[in-house]
Amino acid sequence: MSGDRLARVLAYIADDAAGRGASVSSQTACDAAVRLIDVSGAQVTLMNSPDRGESRYSTDLIGGRLEELRFALGEGPCADAFRSGVPVLVEELDSGQNHRRWPMFVPAALDAGARAVFAFPLRSGAIRTGALVLHRKRIGPLTAEQVADSLVIADVILSLLLDELTRVRVGLPVDGVPMSRGEIHQATGMVSVQLGVGVEEALVRLRAHAFANERPVIDVARDVVARRLRLNPADASDPSSGD
Amino acid sequence: MSVENLAETFVELADTLVAEFDPVEFMHLLADRCVDTLAVDAAGILLVDHHGELQVVGASTERTRLLELFELQHRRGPCMECYVTGAQVSLTDLGSVPQRWPDFSAMAVDAGFAAVHALPLRLRSETIGALNLFTARPGALDPAIIRIAQAMADVATIGLLQARVISHRELLAEQLQTALQGRVLIEQAKGVLAERLQVDMGQAFEMLRHYARSHNQYISVIAEAVIDGTIDLSTSQG
Incomplete structure (x- = not known):
């Protein structure tokens, strides 16, 4: 069963980075995605609203060009994935339907050399950070396995980005537990009220607290939900001050 | 359960499906109707996520004890077994020994349940999750009830996929992600x-x-x- 998919993908990302003498980051995870999913290139776009956003990293020139097009035109698979919050998988850009859907983006993306584009939101509920966009120079769908691996990589990249953007070093979810437990989402909501911050920062703070206290995030989340633990705004700059 | 009740339930579910609909609300409505229609004491709908884990997307009550029972089946338990095999799984006496999933059974007994049933959410060859039913009394479900329960599970699947052709990988990924x-x-x-x-x-x-x-x-x-x-x-x- 694929309950171990996360563990397998994490191991792949770690090996891939180590093989090139790099430490794991959202960038090296993006590089690893190209090989694991068998695509031509990948890019990560950071967004704070549907019309804004910037390229975080691109593995090749086509990826960079696709991001420029999204930024300039405001349409395309990446823009739609962010807006809808669900994946947009386009196995053949050059179809009548896609020309109608994105009349400006499609011809320009074809010019740039892309034939298929797969956009995965970097999202956990109300936390919407951007999108992971994979592209191929040939047409053809992702397999079910590749879609599932891409979704897991998107989760991992979201997790790494939250660390990088806030400079709170938590690292990979080493306990191999996906961040998909109900209590973690509930605790994130509670902490956002306790600290008067958005859910994105609340999740970062929850993870930082767990890391500083060397406890699994799920255990800390359960304590928060059971009201055995409150996070204090005063601890903001010092993740090591625990309960 | 009367024929009129059953007909009413399916009319209501069909009505919900015709309009543009909220998958989350639909899953809760369906779980509620399972309890009313199937004479069970609790119901939940679980979908598999991209990690291969089952996540609850609708429940007849949000009692913490019940949600914990769903959570415990993330990677193993009757719903996972049902999802993997695509066949119905029933534990008709959670209080007897030995139990195949002792932690799960003990927690279910603790929450006041004596039997549990899992039915596959399946469309053609694709299984996407399970319908989970709990009863306070031990024993198997009546075969007529099981047929209705499977029909409710089928409605959940069709509702989730909105009757679209799922040969398109995008639609399945999109619909599952929307619900999750x-x-x-x-x-x-x-x-x-x-x-x-x-x-x-x-x-x-x-x-x-x-x-x-x-x-x-x-x-x-x-x-x-x-x-x-x-x-x-x-x-x-x-």
Whole structure:
């Protein structure tokens, strides 16, 4: 069963980075995605609203060009994935339907050399950070396995980005537990009220607290939900001050 | 359960499906109707996520004990077995020994249940999750009830995939992610309300649901507005 998919993908990302003498980051995870999913290139776009956003990293020139097009035109698979919050998988850009859907983006993306584009939101509920966009120079769908691996990589990249953007070093979810437990989402909501911050920062703070206290995030989340633990705004700059 | 009741339930579910609909609200409605129609004591709908884990997307009650029973089946247990094999799984006496999943059975007994049933959510060759039914009394479900339960599971599957052709990989991934992410939104919003209004998670969910219904809005939309602070449910409670 694929309950171990996360563990397998994490191991792949770690090996891939180590093989090139790099430490794991959202960038090296993006590089690893190209090989694991068998695509031509990948890019990560950071967004704070549907019309804004910037390229975080691109593995090749086509990826960079696709991001420029999204930024300039405001349409395309990446823009739609962010807006809808669900994946947009386009196995053949050059179809009548896609020309109608994105009349400006499609011809320009074809010019740039892309034939298929797969956009995965970097999202956990109300936390919407951007999108992971994979592209191929040939047409053809992702397999079910590749879609599932891409979704897991998107989760991992979201997790790494939250660390990088806030400079709170938590690292990979080493306990191999996906961040998909109900209590973690509930605790994130509670902490956002306790600290008067958005859910994105609340999740970062929850993870930082767990890391500083060397406890699994799920255990800390359960304590928060059971009201055995409150996070204090005063601890903001010092993740090591625990309960 | 009368024929009229059953007919009414399917008419209501079909009505929901015809309009543009909120998958999260639909899954809860379906879980509620399972309890009414199948004479079971609790019901939940679980979908597999991209990690290969089962996540609850609709439940007949948001009692913490029941949600814990769903959570315990993430990677193993009757629902996972049902999902993997695509066949119905029943544990008809959770109090007897030995139990195949002792932790799960003990927690279920503790929550007041004596039997559990899992039916596959399946469309053609694709299984996407399980319908989970709990009863307070031990024993198998009547074969007629099982047939209706499987019909409800089929309705859930069709509703989720909105009767679209799922040969298209995008649609399946899209629909599953909509339902799964909708659930994440609701959990985050429950946390916000629980802390802001000092209510428990079950009350928080009922407030969300009540507000969504009385304003004729999607529960996931209300959840998002609660999280970003654009609506304040404390003033809307009568």
